[in-house]
Amino acid sequence: MKITVVGAGYVGLTTSVCLSEIGHEVTCVDVDQIKIDKMKQGYVPIYEPGLKDLMLKNIRKNRLFFSTEHKKSFLYAEVIYIAVGTPENADGSANLKAVEQVAKSIASYIQQSTVVVIKSTVPVGTNEKVKQIIQQNLENQVKVDVVSNPEFLREGSAVYDSFNGDRIVIGAEQKEAADLLAEINRSFGIPIYQTDVKSAEMIKYASNAFLATKISFINEISNVCELLGADVEDVAVGMGLDKRIGIDFLKAGIGYGGSCFPKDTKALIQIAGNVNYDFKLLKGVVEVNKQQQGLLVKKVIERLGSLGGKKISVLGLSFKPNTDDMREAASILIINELIKLGAEVIGYDPVAIDNARLALEGSAQFTESLEVALENSDAALIVTEWPEIKNIDINLFEKMKNPLVIDGRNCFSLDFMKSYGVEYHSIGRPSVIGRKIDIFV
Ligand code: UDX
C-alpha cells in the first residue's frame, strides 16, 4: 500500500518506519527541512531504541522515503496519516492548528479516492471537523474517508509497542475504510478493535487518563504510607497481585511527565467541560501530579534548610528513562525551583542533555558523568530511573560532601542503602539514615 505519514515526530516517524517494515511503501513528510534532510542521510532526530536500524533497513529496501513536499507526497498516496503535534493550549485544550492545516493541504492536492487516518491524539469530534475541512477545500471531487487510529506507543519502547501492542483501535463510519486500515495493520499481528469514530477518539483519551489516574492514586497512597510508616513498594506489589488491579502503572514517584499524560488529562477535562461535565476525578489527578513533582524540593529543604550556595546533583533529566524527550519532565520544575532557592545545580543524563539545555536555558550545569555530578555535592536528587543510575557504583556517593540521596523514583532497596551507610530518603517509604550525620539545627 502507498502510504504518506505527515509529521516526523516521536509518533509519525515511528509509525512510518514500522509501516514500511511490514512491507508498505511509506513517505514521511515534515515541514522541518533540516529534520527531513538529516533523515535522508540516515540520521534519526529522536532517541528511540531500535528505530535507527529499522529506518536504515527500509531506506535501503526503497520502502521508506522522506519529503517536505505535501503535493508530491499526497498525489499517489492511497492512505494519508496525520501524525502532527497536538500540543496544549493555555486553557488546557488541544491545539489542532497543525491538524487543520494538513487537512486543507490534503484537500488541495489529492487526485484519487483516499483514506485519511488521524493518528494524532485529538479531542472527540475532531474527525468530523477534519472531514468537513477536507470536503470544503477539495480541489478534485474524489472520495475521502476519515478514520481514527490513535497510537498507544510509549516513548522509549515505541518500536517494541508497534509490534507487541495489546490492540489496534480503528474508528470509522464506513466499513470499507475500516477494513482497509485493518488490512494495512494485519501484519503487526495485534488484535484489531473496530468501533465508531467518536468512541475511538475517546478510547485514546480515556486510556491515557486512566493510566495517569493509576499513577496519581499510587502517589497519594505513597504519601499516606510515608506518614504511617508503611512501604509503598510492598503495598503496590500486594495490590498488583489482584488481576483486577494489575501491577503496571503502580510505581510511586514524583509523578508523570511527557508529551501525553499532562496534555491529554487536561484536554479531557476541557472536552468534558465543553459539554458541561465537571470531570472532578481527573482534576484531582492533575492536582496530585503537580504536588508530586514538587516533592523532592520539599524534602531537600526539610533536610538541608536554606539551599543558598549548596551544590545539588539532579540525576536524570528526561521525563522517563530510554528517551531524550524533556517535554513536561519533572526535572525542569525541580531545577528551576532549586535555582530560585539559590542552589548551584548540576544535572546528569546519559542522552537528554542537549534537549535539557534548550528546556532550561542555561540555568544549570550538565554532565554525562555521574562522578562529576556527585563530586562535592550536598545532596543528590534522583529524578529519572535510568539504568545507569539504578546500577551506579555505590562508592560514587562517597564523592559527595555527605552521601545524602533523595530518590524520586525508588531506585534502590532500603536494605541496600542501609548496608552502604548512605542517608537515603525516597517516596512512600521510611528514610534510611546510614551514617552519623550533622543533624540540621
Ligand atoms: C504528538 C503528540 O505528542 C501525540 O500525543 C500525538 O498523538 C501526536 O502528536 P509527537 O510525535 O510527539 O506526537 O509530536 P512532535 O514530536 O511534536 O512531532 C510533530 C511533527 O510534526 C514535528 O516534526 C513537526 O515539524 C511536524 N509538523 C507539525 C508538520 O510536519 N506539519 C505541521 O503543520 C506541524
Ligand code: UDX
Ligand atoms: C504514555 C502511554 O503509556 C502511551 O500508551 C501513550 O500512547 C502515550 O503516553 P509515555 O508518555 O511515552 O506513554 O510514557 P509512559 O511509560 O506511559 O510514562 C509516562 C509518565 O508516567 C512518565 O513520566 C513516567 O515516569 C510516569 N510513570 C509511569 C510513573 O510515574 N509511574 C508508573 O508506574 C508509570
